[in-house]
Amino acid sequence: MTVTAAAAVGAGFALDVLTGEPPTEAHPVAWFGKLVAPVDREWSHPRLVGALATLVLPVVAAGVVGGLVFLLGRYDTWVGVGAAAVALYLTTSLRMLLREGLRVIRLSETDEGAAREALLSLAGRDASDLSAGQLRSAAVESVAENLADGFVAPLFAFTLFTTVSLPFAAAAAVWVKAVNTLDSMLGYRSKPVGWAPARLDDVVMWLPARLSALLIAQAARQPRALLRARYWLSEVPSPNSGWPMGAIAAVLDVRLEKPGVYVLNAGADLPSPQKARRGIQVVGSAALVAVLYAGVVAWL
Known part of the structure:
Protein backbone atom coordinates (compact mmCIF):
# COMPACT_ATOMS: atom_id res chain seq x y z
CA MET A 1 0.00 0.00 0.00
CA THR A 2 2.82 2.40 0.79
CA VAL A 3 4.39 2.22 -2.67
CA THR A 4 1.06 2.47 -4.48
CA ALA A 5 -0.12 5.39 -2.35
CA ALA A 6 3.08 7.36 -2.93
CA ALA A 7 2.89 6.52 -6.64
CA ALA A 8 -0.66 7.87 -6.80
CA VAL A 9 0.40 11.14 -5.15
CA GLY A 10 3.34 11.55 -7.52
CA ALA A 11 1.36 10.63 -10.63
CA GLY A 12 -1.51 12.95 -9.74
CA PHE A 13 0.88 15.88 -9.36
CA ALA A 14 2.74 14.96 -12.56
CA LEU A 15 -0.51 14.94 -14.54
CA ASP A 16 -1.25 18.51 -13.45
CA VAL A 17 2.28 19.74 -14.20
CA LEU A 18 2.37 18.08 -17.63
CA THR A 19 -1.18 18.65 -18.87
CA GLY A 20 -2.84 21.38 -16.81
CA GLU A 21 -6.62 21.53 -16.55
CA PRO A 22 -8.86 19.44 -18.85
CA PRO A 23 -11.27 21.38 -21.10
CA THR A 24 -14.19 22.78 -19.11
CA GLU A 25 -16.77 20.65 -20.92
CA ALA A 26 -14.81 17.50 -20.00
CA HIS A 27 -13.96 18.48 -16.42
CA PRO A 28 -15.79 16.53 -13.68
CA VAL A 29 -15.74 19.61 -11.45
CA ALA A 30 -17.78 21.42 -14.11
CA TRP A 31 -20.16 18.45 -14.20
CA PHE A 32 -20.55 18.72 -10.44
CA GLY A 33 -21.26 22.41 -10.89
CA LYS A 34 -24.21 21.48 -13.09
CA LEU A 35 -25.60 19.41 -10.20
CA VAL A 36 -25.25 22.39 -7.89
CA ALA A 37 -26.74 24.96 -10.29
CA PRO A 38 -30.43 24.02 -9.69
CA VAL A 39 -29.93 24.70 -5.97
CA ASP A 40 -28.95 28.29 -6.73
CA ARG A 41 -32.40 29.92 -6.73
CA GLU A 42 -35.07 31.24 -4.38
CA TRP A 43 -36.51 28.74 -1.86
CA SER A 44 -39.13 29.06 0.84
CA HIS A 45 -36.67 27.38 3.26
CA PRO A 46 -33.27 28.21 1.74
CA ARG A 47 -31.11 27.19 4.69
CA LEU A 48 -32.71 23.76 4.85
CA VAL A 49 -32.25 23.24 1.11
CA GLY A 50 -28.65 24.41 1.34
CA ALA A 51 -27.96 22.08 4.26
CA LEU A 52 -29.43 19.10 2.40
CA ALA A 53 -27.41 19.90 -0.72
CA THR A 54 -24.28 20.25 1.40
CA LEU A 55 -24.86 16.88 3.04
CA VAL A 56 -25.87 14.95 -0.07
CA LEU A 57 -24.06 16.26 -3.14
CA PRO A 58 -20.43 15.96 -1.93
CA VAL A 59 -21.13 12.48 -0.57
CA VAL A 60 -22.64 11.38 -3.87
CA ALA A 61 -19.66 12.71 -5.83
CA ALA A 62 -17.18 11.10 -3.43
CA GLY A 63 -19.08 7.80 -3.48
CA VAL A 64 -19.11 7.61 -7.27
CA VAL A 65 -15.39 8.29 -7.60
CA GLY A 66 -14.38 6.12 -4.67
CA GLY A 67 -16.51 3.27 -5.97
CA LEU A 68 -14.96 3.56 -9.42
CA VAL A 69 -11.43 3.49 -8.00
CA PHE A 70 -12.38 0.45 -5.90
CA LEU A 71 -13.77 -1.47 -8.87
CA LEU A 72 -10.78 -0.67 -11.07
CA GLY A 73 -8.43 -1.64 -8.27
CA ARG A 74 -10.17 -5.01 -7.97
CA TYR A 75 -9.53 -5.54 -11.67
CA ASP A 76 -5.84 -4.59 -11.43
CA THR A 77 -3.92 -2.92 -8.61
CA TRP A 78 -2.05 -0.49 -10.84
CA VAL A 79 -5.15 0.42 -12.79
CA GLY A 80 -6.65 1.39 -9.44
CA VAL A 81 -3.55 3.44 -8.64
CA GLY A 82 -3.92 5.23 -11.96
CA ALA A 83 -7.58 5.94 -11.29
CA ALA A 84 -6.77 7.35 -7.84
CA ALA A 85 -4.03 9.52 -9.39
CA VAL A 86 -6.51 10.88 -11.93
CA ALA A 87 -8.94 11.68 -9.12
CA LEU A 88 -6.21 13.61 -7.30
CA TYR A 89 -5.25 15.39 -10.51
CA LEU A 90 -8.84 16.46 -11.17
CA THR A 91 -9.36 17.79 -7.65
CA THR A 92 -6.15 19.81 -7.46
CA SER A 93 -5.01 22.69 -9.62
CA LEU A 94 -1.57 24.27 -9.70
CA ARG A 95 -0.28 24.79 -13.23
CA MET A 96 -3.29 26.82 -14.35
CA LEU A 97 -3.31 28.80 -11.10
CA LEU A 98 0.32 29.86 -11.45
CA ARG A 99 -0.05 30.54 -15.17
CA GLU A 100 -3.08 32.80 -14.70
CA GLY A 101 -1.40 34.66 -11.86
CA LEU A 102 1.66 35.36 -13.99
CA ARG A 103 -0.56 36.43 -16.89
CA VAL A 104 -2.29 39.10 -14.79
CA ILE A 105 1.09 40.36 -13.57
CA ARG A 106 2.51 40.52 -17.10
CA LEU A 107 -0.53 42.32 -18.47
CA SER A 108 -0.52 44.80 -15.58
CA GLU A 109 2.69 46.23 -17.03
CA THR A 110 1.44 46.66 -20.59
CA ASP A 111 -2.36 46.57 -20.77
CA GLU A 112 -4.32 47.23 -17.57
CA GLY A 113 -7.64 46.64 -19.33
CA ALA A 114 -6.56 43.17 -20.41
CA ALA A 115 -5.20 42.53 -16.92
CA ARG A 116 -8.61 43.37 -15.45
CA GLU A 117 -10.22 40.85 -17.80
CA ALA A 118 -7.61 38.22 -16.99
CA LEU A 119 -8.15 38.71 -13.25
CA LEU A 120 -11.70 37.34 -13.61
CA SER A 121 -10.22 33.83 -13.91
CA LEU A 122 -8.63 34.23 -10.49
CA ALA A 123 -10.69 36.55 -8.31
CA GLY A 124 -14.37 37.36 -8.11
CA ARG A 125 -14.00 41.08 -7.46
CA ASP A 126 -14.80 44.26 -9.34
CA ALA A 127 -11.55 45.14 -11.10
CA SER A 128 -12.82 48.16 -13.04
CA ASP A 129 -11.10 50.75 -10.81
CA LEU A 130 -8.04 48.78 -9.75
CA SER A 131 -4.60 50.26 -10.38
CA ALA A 132 -1.75 48.21 -11.81
CA GLY A 133 -0.41 47.60 -8.30
CA GLN A 134 -3.84 46.55 -7.04
CA LEU A 135 -4.20 44.15 -9.96
CA LEU A 147 -2.97 27.24 -2.88
CA ALA A 148 -4.98 26.33 0.22
CA ASP A 149 -8.40 25.89 -1.38
CA GLY A 150 -7.48 24.28 -4.67
CA PHE A 151 -4.34 22.34 -3.90
CA VAL A 152 -3.37 21.73 -0.28
CA ALA A 153 -6.88 20.88 0.97
CA PRO A 154 -7.64 18.03 -1.47
CA LEU A 155 -4.02 16.83 -1.37
CA PHE A 156 -4.14 16.74 2.44
CA ALA A 157 -7.43 14.80 2.42
CA PHE A 158 -6.10 12.35 -0.17
CA THR A 159 -2.88 11.77 1.77
CA LEU A 160 -4.66 11.38 5.10
CA PHE A 161 -6.95 8.67 3.76
CA THR A 162 -4.25 6.69 1.96
CA THR A 163 -3.82 5.14 5.42
CA VAL A 164 -7.21 3.49 4.83
CA SER A 165 -7.20 2.73 1.08
CA LEU A 166 -6.81 4.42 -2.27
CA PRO A 167 -10.58 4.40 -2.92
CA PHE A 168 -11.09 6.25 0.37
CA ALA A 169 -8.26 8.65 -0.49
CA ALA A 170 -9.81 9.49 -3.85
CA ALA A 171 -13.24 9.86 -2.27
CA ALA A 172 -11.85 12.20 0.41
CA ALA A 173 -10.19 14.47 -2.15
CA VAL A 174 -13.39 14.59 -4.19
CA TRP A 175 -15.49 15.35 -1.12
CA VAL A 176 -13.25 18.29 -0.17
CA LYS A 177 -13.31 19.62 -3.74
CA ALA A 178 -17.09 19.29 -3.85
CA VAL A 179 -17.49 21.21 -0.58
CA ASN A 180 -15.24 23.97 -1.91
CA THR A 181 -17.16 24.09 -5.19
CA LEU A 182 -20.46 24.40 -3.34
CA ASP A 183 -19.05 27.29 -1.33
CA SER A 184 -17.65 29.04 -4.42
CA MET A 185 -21.04 28.82 -6.15
CA LEU A 186 -23.41 29.41 -3.25
CA GLY A 187 -21.49 30.73 -0.26
CA TYR A 188 -22.34 34.43 -0.52
CA ARG A 189 -24.13 36.57 2.07
CA SER A 190 -26.66 37.51 -0.60
CA LYS A 191 -27.63 33.83 -0.96
CA PRO A 192 -29.33 32.32 2.13
CA VAL A 193 -29.09 28.89 0.49
CA GLY A 194 -25.31 29.19 0.77
CA TRP A 195 -25.15 29.42 4.56
CA ALA A 196 -24.42 25.70 5.12
CA PRO A 197 -21.85 25.37 2.30
CA ALA A 198 -20.00 28.44 3.58
CA ARG A 199 -19.92 27.22 7.18
CA LEU A 200 -18.79 23.72 6.22
CA ASP A 201 -16.09 25.13 3.94
CA ASP A 202 -14.83 27.26 6.84
CA VAL A 203 -14.44 24.11 8.94
CA VAL A 204 -12.87 22.01 6.18
CA MET A 205 -10.40 24.75 5.23
CA TRP A 206 -9.29 25.58 8.77
CA LEU A 207 -6.23 23.31 8.79
CA PRO A 208 -5.28 23.50 5.07
CA ALA A 209 -5.18 27.32 5.23
CA ARG A 210 -2.76 27.25 8.12
CA LEU A 211 -0.68 24.48 6.56
CA SER A 212 -0.47 26.56 3.40
CA ALA A 213 0.87 29.52 5.37
CA LEU A 214 3.49 27.24 6.92
CA LEU A 215 4.44 25.90 3.49
CA ILE A 216 4.78 29.43 2.08
CA ALA A 217 7.02 30.47 4.96
CA GLN A 218 9.11 27.31 4.60
CA ALA A 219 9.43 27.63 0.82
CA ALA A 220 10.63 31.23 1.26
CA ARG A 221 12.86 30.26 4.22
CA GLN A 222 11.22 32.96 6.30
CA PRO A 223 9.65 31.33 9.39
CA ARG A 224 9.03 34.73 10.97
CA ALA A 225 6.57 35.49 8.18
CA LEU A 226 3.94 33.60 10.16
CA LEU A 227 4.44 35.82 13.18
CA ARG A 228 3.98 38.94 11.08
CA ALA A 229 0.95 37.49 9.31
CA ARG A 230 -0.85 36.93 12.62
CA TYR A 231 -1.09 40.69 13.20
CA TRP A 232 -3.16 41.16 10.04
CA LEU A 233 -5.63 38.27 10.36
CA SER A 234 -8.34 40.43 11.91
CA GLU A 235 -8.41 42.51 8.73
CA VAL A 236 -9.75 39.61 6.63
CA PRO A 237 -13.44 38.59 6.97
CA SER A 238 -12.67 34.94 6.21
CA PRO A 239 -11.41 32.87 9.17
CA ASN A 240 -8.98 31.06 6.87
CA SER A 241 -7.83 32.94 3.78
CA GLY A 242 -5.92 35.54 5.80
CA TRP A 243 -3.28 32.95 6.70
CA PRO A 244 -1.80 32.19 3.26
CA MET A 245 -2.37 35.76 2.05
CA GLY A 246 -0.76 37.20 5.17
CA ALA A 247 2.18 34.82 4.86
CA ILE A 248 2.90 35.83 1.27
CA ALA A 249 2.51 39.53 2.14
CA ALA A 250 5.10 39.08 4.89
CA VAL A 251 7.46 37.05 2.69
CA LEU A 252 7.41 39.69 -0.05
CA ASP A 253 7.09 42.64 2.37
CA VAL A 254 4.31 44.12 0.24
CA ARG A 255 0.90 45.60 0.82
CA LEU A 256 -1.95 43.35 -0.30
CA GLU A 257 -5.42 44.80 -0.38
CA LYS A 258 -8.96 44.27 -1.50
CA PRO A 259 -10.32 47.83 -1.60
CA GLY A 260 -13.04 48.39 0.95
CA VAL A 261 -12.56 44.95 2.52
CA TYR A 262 -9.05 44.46 3.93
CA VAL A 263 -5.45 45.66 3.85
CA LEU A 264 -2.52 43.43 4.79
CA ASN A 265 0.84 44.96 5.71
CA ALA A 266 -0.51 48.48 5.29
CA GLY A 267 2.85 50.17 5.79
CA ALA A 268 4.41 48.59 2.69
CA ASP A 269 4.02 49.33 -1.02
CA LEU A 270 1.81 47.41 -3.42
CA PRO A 271 3.65 44.62 -5.27
CA SER A 272 5.99 45.59 -8.05
CA PRO A 273 6.02 43.24 -11.06
CA ALA A 290 3.49 19.93 0.00
CA VAL A 291 3.71 17.16 -2.61
CA LEU A 292 7.04 15.95 -1.21
CA TYR A 293 5.59 15.80 2.29
CA ALA A 294 2.47 14.03 0.98
CA GLY A 295 4.58 11.47 -0.84
CA VAL A 296 6.59 10.74 2.30
CA VAL A 297 3.48 10.40 4.46
CA ALA A 298 1.82 8.14 1.88
CA TRP A 299 4.95 6.01 1.69
CA LEU A 300 5.07 5.62 5.46
Whole structure:
Protein backbone atom coordinates (compact mmCIF):
# COMPACT_ATOMS: atom_id res chain seq x y z
CA MET A 1 0.00 0.00 0.00
CA THR A 2 2.82 2.40 0.79
CA VAL A 3 4.39 2.22 -2.67
CA THR A 4 1.06 2.47 -4.48
CA ALA A 5 -0.12 5.39 -2.35
CA ALA A 6 3.08 7.36 -2.93
CA ALA A 7 2.89 6.52 -6.64
CA ALA A 8 -0.66 7.87 -6.80
CA VAL A 9 0.40 11.14 -5.15
CA GLY A 10 3.34 11.55 -7.52
CA ALA A 11 1.36 10.63 -10.63
CA GLY A 12 -1.51 12.95 -9.74
CA PHE A 13 0.88 15.88 -9.36
CA ALA A 14 2.74 14.96 -12.56
CA LEU A 15 -0.51 14.94 -14.54
CA ASP A 16 -1.25 18.51 -13.45
CA VAL A 17 2.28 19.74 -14.20
CA LEU A 18 2.37 18.08 -17.63
CA THR A 19 -1.18 18.65 -18.87
CA GLY A 20 -2.84 21.38 -16.81
CA GLU A 21 -6.62 21.53 -16.55
CA PRO A 22 -8.86 19.44 -18.85
CA PRO A 23 -11.27 21.38 -21.10
CA THR A 24 -14.19 22.78 -19.11
CA GLU A 25 -16.77 20.65 -20.92
CA ALA A 26 -14.81 17.50 -20.00
CA HIS A 27 -13.96 18.48 -16.42
CA PRO A 28 -15.79 16.53 -13.68
CA VAL A 29 -15.74 19.61 -11.45
CA ALA A 30 -17.78 21.42 -14.11
CA TRP A 31 -20.16 18.45 -14.20
CA PHE A 32 -20.55 18.72 -10.44
CA GLY A 33 -21.26 22.41 -10.89
CA LYS A 34 -24.21 21.48 -13.09
CA LEU A 35 -25.60 19.41 -10.20
CA VAL A 36 -25.25 22.39 -7.89
CA ALA A 37 -26.74 24.96 -10.29
CA PRO A 38 -30.43 24.02 -9.69
CA VAL A 39 -29.93 24.70 -5.97
CA ASP A 40 -28.95 28.29 -6.73
CA ARG A 41 -32.40 29.92 -6.73
CA GLU A 42 -35.07 31.24 -4.38
CA TRP A 43 -36.51 28.74 -1.86
CA SER A 44 -39.13 29.06 0.84
CA HIS A 45 -36.67 27.38 3.26
CA PRO A 46 -33.27 28.21 1.74
CA ARG A 47 -31.11 27.19 4.69
CA LEU A 48 -32.71 23.76 4.85
CA VAL A 49 -32.25 23.24 1.11
CA GLY A 50 -28.65 24.41 1.34
CA ALA A 51 -27.96 22.08 4.26
CA LEU A 52 -29.43 19.10 2.40
CA ALA A 53 -27.41 19.90 -0.72
CA THR A 54 -24.28 20.25 1.40
CA LEU A 55 -24.86 16.88 3.04
CA VAL A 56 -25.87 14.95 -0.07
CA LEU A 57 -24.06 16.26 -3.14
CA PRO A 58 -20.43 15.96 -1.93
CA VAL A 59 -21.13 12.48 -0.57
CA VAL A 60 -22.64 11.38 -3.87
CA ALA A 61 -19.66 12.71 -5.83
CA ALA A 62 -17.18 11.10 -3.43
CA GLY A 63 -19.08 7.80 -3.48
CA VAL A 64 -19.11 7.61 -7.27
CA VAL A 65 -15.39 8.29 -7.60
CA GLY A 66 -14.38 6.12 -4.67
CA GLY A 67 -16.51 3.27 -5.97
CA LEU A 68 -14.96 3.56 -9.42
CA VAL A 69 -11.43 3.49 -8.00
CA PHE A 70 -12.38 0.45 -5.90
CA LEU A 71 -13.77 -1.47 -8.87
CA LEU A 72 -10.78 -0.67 -11.07
CA GLY A 73 -8.43 -1.64 -8.27
CA ARG A 74 -10.17 -5.01 -7.97
CA TYR A 75 -9.53 -5.54 -11.67
CA ASP A 76 -5.84 -4.59 -11.43
CA THR A 77 -3.92 -2.92 -8.61
CA TRP A 78 -2.05 -0.49 -10.84
CA VAL A 79 -5.15 0.42 -12.79
CA GLY A 80 -6.65 1.39 -9.44
CA VAL A 81 -3.55 3.44 -8.64
CA GLY A 82 -3.92 5.23 -11.96
CA ALA A 83 -7.58 5.94 -11.29
CA ALA A 84 -6.77 7.35 -7.84
CA ALA A 85 -4.03 9.52 -9.39
CA VAL A 86 -6.51 10.88 -11.93
CA ALA A 87 -8.94 11.68 -9.12
CA LEU A 88 -6.21 13.61 -7.30
CA TYR A 89 -5.25 15.39 -10.51
CA LEU A 90 -8.84 16.46 -11.17
CA THR A 91 -9.36 17.79 -7.65
CA THR A 92 -6.15 19.81 -7.46
CA SER A 93 -5.01 22.69 -9.62
CA LEU A 94 -1.57 24.27 -9.70
CA ARG A 95 -0.28 24.79 -13.23
CA MET A 96 -3.29 26.82 -14.35
CA LEU A 97 -3.31 28.80 -11.10
CA LEU A 98 0.32 29.86 -11.45
CA ARG A 99 -0.05 30.54 -15.17
CA GLU A 100 -3.08 32.80 -14.70
CA GLY A 101 -1.40 34.66 -11.86
CA LEU A 102 1.66 35.36 -13.99
CA ARG A 103 -0.56 36.43 -16.89
CA VAL A 104 -2.29 39.10 -14.79
CA ILE A 105 1.09 40.36 -13.57
CA ARG A 106 2.51 40.52 -17.10
CA LEU A 107 -0.53 42.32 -18.47
CA SER A 108 -0.52 44.80 -15.58
CA GLU A 109 2.69 46.23 -17.03
CA THR A 110 1.44 46.66 -20.59
CA ASP A 111 -2.36 46.57 -20.77
CA GLU A 112 -4.32 47.23 -17.57
CA GLY A 113 -7.64 46.64 -19.33
CA ALA A 114 -6.56 43.17 -20.41
CA ALA A 115 -5.20 42.53 -16.92
CA ARG A 116 -8.61 43.37 -15.45
CA GLU A 117 -10.22 40.85 -17.80
CA ALA A 118 -7.61 38.22 -16.99
CA LEU A 119 -8.15 38.71 -13.25
CA LEU A 120 -11.70 37.34 -13.61
CA SER A 121 -10.22 33.83 -13.91
CA LEU A 122 -8.63 34.23 -10.49
CA ALA A 123 -10.69 36.55 -8.31
CA GLY A 124 -14.37 37.36 -8.11
CA ARG A 125 -14.00 41.08 -7.46
CA ASP A 126 -14.80 44.26 -9.34
CA ALA A 127 -11.55 45.14 -11.10
CA SER A 128 -12.82 48.16 -13.04
CA ASP A 129 -11.10 50.75 -10.81
CA LEU A 130 -8.04 48.78 -9.75
CA SER A 131 -4.60 50.26 -10.38
CA ALA A 132 -1.75 48.21 -11.81
CA GLY A 133 -0.41 47.60 -8.30
CA GLN A 134 -3.84 46.55 -7.04
CA LEU A 135 -4.20 44.15 -9.96
CA ARG A 136 -0.91 42.54 -9.04
CA SER A 137 -2.02 42.47 -5.40
CA ALA A 138 -5.22 40.66 -6.38
CA ALA A 139 -3.24 38.14 -8.42
CA VAL A 140 -0.84 37.38 -5.57
CA GLU A 141 -3.66 37.18 -3.01
CA SER A 142 -5.72 34.84 -5.18
CA VAL A 143 -2.83 32.52 -5.98
CA ALA A 144 -1.90 32.26 -2.28
CA GLU A 145 -5.51 31.69 -1.21
CA ASN A 146 -6.09 29.11 -3.93
CA LEU A 147 -2.97 27.24 -2.88
CA ALA A 148 -4.98 26.33 0.22
CA ASP A 149 -8.40 25.89 -1.38
CA GLY A 150 -7.48 24.28 -4.67
CA PHE A 151 -4.34 22.34 -3.90
CA VAL A 152 -3.37 21.73 -0.28
CA ALA A 153 -6.88 20.88 0.97
CA PRO A 154 -7.64 18.03 -1.47
CA LEU A 155 -4.02 16.83 -1.37
CA PHE A 156 -4.14 16.74 2.44
CA ALA A 157 -7.43 14.80 2.42
CA PHE A 158 -6.10 12.35 -0.17
CA THR A 159 -2.88 11.77 1.77
CA LEU A 160 -4.66 11.38 5.10
CA PHE A 161 -6.95 8.67 3.76
CA THR A 162 -4.25 6.69 1.96
CA THR A 163 -3.82 5.14 5.42
CA VAL A 164 -7.21 3.49 4.83
CA SER A 165 -7.20 2.73 1.08
CA LEU A 166 -6.81 4.42 -2.27
CA PRO A 167 -10.58 4.40 -2.92
CA PHE A 168 -11.09 6.25 0.37
CA ALA A 169 -8.26 8.65 -0.49
CA ALA A 170 -9.81 9.49 -3.85
CA ALA A 171 -13.24 9.86 -2.27
CA ALA A 172 -11.85 12.20 0.41
CA ALA A 173 -10.19 14.47 -2.15
CA VAL A 174 -13.39 14.59 -4.19
CA TRP A 175 -15.49 15.35 -1.12
CA VAL A 176 -13.25 18.29 -0.17
CA LYS A 177 -13.31 19.62 -3.74
CA ALA A 178 -17.09 19.29 -3.85
CA VAL A 179 -17.49 21.21 -0.58
CA ASN A 180 -15.24 23.97 -1.91
CA THR A 181 -17.16 24.09 -5.19
CA LEU A 182 -20.46 24.40 -3.34
CA ASP A 183 -19.05 27.29 -1.33
CA SER A 184 -17.65 29.04 -4.42
CA MET A 185 -21.04 28.82 -6.15
CA LEU A 186 -23.41 29.41 -3.25
CA GLY A 187 -21.49 30.73 -0.26
CA TYR A 188 -22.34 34.43 -0.52
CA ARG A 189 -24.13 36.57 2.07
CA SER A 190 -26.66 37.51 -0.60
CA LYS A 191 -27.63 33.83 -0.96
CA PRO A 192 -29.33 32.32 2.13
CA VAL A 193 -29.09 28.89 0.49
CA GLY A 194 -25.31 29.19 0.77
CA TRP A 195 -25.15 29.42 4.56
CA ALA A 196 -24.42 25.70 5.12
CA PRO A 197 -21.85 25.37 2.30
CA ALA A 198 -20.00 28.44 3.58
CA ARG A 199 -19.92 27.22 7.18
CA LEU A 200 -18.79 23.72 6.22
CA ASP A 201 -16.09 25.13 3.94
CA ASP A 202 -14.83 27.26 6.84
CA VAL A 203 -14.44 24.11 8.94
CA VAL A 204 -12.87 22.01 6.18
CA MET A 205 -10.40 24.75 5.23
CA TRP A 206 -9.29 25.58 8.77
CA LEU A 207 -6.23 23.31 8.79
CA PRO A 208 -5.28 23.50 5.07
CA ALA A 209 -5.18 27.32 5.23
CA ARG A 210 -2.76 27.25 8.12
CA LEU A 211 -0.68 24.48 6.56
CA SER A 212 -0.47 26.56 3.40
CA ALA A 213 0.87 29.52 5.37
CA LEU A 214 3.49 27.24 6.92
CA LEU A 215 4.44 25.90 3.49
CA ILE A 216 4.78 29.43 2.08
CA ALA A 217 7.02 30.47 4.96
CA GLN A 218 9.11 27.31 4.60
CA ALA A 219 9.43 27.63 0.82
CA ALA A 220 10.63 31.23 1.26
CA ARG A 221 12.86 30.26 4.22
CA GLN A 222 11.22 32.96 6.30
CA PRO A 223 9.65 31.33 9.39
CA ARG A 224 9.03 34.73 10.97
CA ALA A 225 6.57 35.49 8.18
CA LEU A 226 3.94 33.60 10.16
CA LEU A 227 4.44 35.82 13.18
CA ARG A 228 3.98 38.94 11.08
CA ALA A 229 0.95 37.49 9.31
CA ARG A 230 -0.85 36.93 12.62
CA TYR A 231 -1.09 40.69 13.20
CA TRP A 232 -3.16 41.16 10.04
CA LEU A 233 -5.63 38.27 10.36
CA SER A 234 -8.34 40.43 11.91
CA GLU A 235 -8.41 42.51 8.73
CA VAL A 236 -9.75 39.61 6.63
CA PRO A 237 -13.44 38.59 6.97
CA SER A 238 -12.67 34.94 6.21
CA PRO A 239 -11.41 32.87 9.17
CA ASN A 240 -8.98 31.06 6.87
CA SER A 241 -7.83 32.94 3.78
CA GLY A 242 -5.92 35.54 5.80
CA TRP A 243 -3.28 32.95 6.70
CA PRO A 244 -1.80 32.19 3.26
CA MET A 245 -2.37 35.76 2.05
CA GLY A 246 -0.76 37.20 5.17
CA ALA A 247 2.18 34.82 4.86
CA ILE A 248 2.90 35.83 1.27
CA ALA A 249 2.51 39.53 2.14
CA ALA A 250 5.10 39.08 4.89
CA VAL A 251 7.46 37.05 2.69
CA LEU A 252 7.41 39.69 -0.05
CA ASP A 253 7.09 42.64 2.37
CA VAL A 254 4.31 44.12 0.24
CA ARG A 255 0.90 45.60 0.82
CA LEU A 256 -1.95 43.35 -0.30
CA GLU A 257 -5.42 44.80 -0.38
CA LYS A 258 -8.96 44.27 -1.50
CA PRO A 259 -10.32 47.83 -1.60
CA GLY A 260 -13.04 48.39 0.95
CA VAL A 261 -12.56 44.95 2.52
CA TYR A 262 -9.05 44.46 3.93
CA VAL A 263 -5.45 45.66 3.85
CA LEU A 264 -2.52 43.43 4.79
CA ASN A 265 0.84 44.96 5.71
CA ALA A 266 -0.51 48.48 5.29
CA GLY A 267 2.85 50.17 5.79
CA ALA A 268 4.41 48.59 2.69
CA ASP A 269 4.02 49.33 -1.02
CA LEU A 270 1.81 47.41 -3.42
CA PRO A 271 3.65 44.62 -5.27
CA SER A 272 5.99 45.59 -8.05
CA PRO A 273 6.02 43.24 -11.06
CA GLN A 274 9.25 41.69 -9.77
CA LYS A 275 7.92 41.06 -6.27
CA ALA A 276 4.60 39.78 -7.60
CA ARG A 277 6.41 37.27 -9.81
CA ARG A 278 8.47 36.16 -6.83
CA GLY A 279 5.24 35.63 -4.92
CA ILE A 280 3.95 33.29 -7.61
CA GLN A 281 7.28 31.47 -7.56
CA VAL A 282 7.12 31.05 -3.78
CA VAL A 283 3.59 29.63 -3.99
CA GLY A 284 4.73 27.15 -6.64
CA SER A 285 7.64 26.10 -4.43
CA ALA A 286 5.27 25.72 -1.46
CA ALA A 287 3.08 23.39 -3.53
CA LEU A 288 6.11 21.29 -4.45
CA VAL A 289 7.07 21.02 -0.77
CA ALA A 290 3.49 19.93 0.00
CA VAL A 291 3.71 17.16 -2.61
CA LEU A 292 7.04 15.95 -1.21
CA TYR A 293 5.59 15.80 2.29
CA ALA A 294 2.47 14.03 0.98
CA GLY A 295 4.58 11.47 -0.84
CA VAL A 296 6.59 10.74 2.30
CA VAL A 297 3.48 10.40 4.46
CA ALA A 298 1.82 8.14 1.88
CA TRP A 299 4.95 6.01 1.69
CA LEU A 300 5.07 5.62 5.46
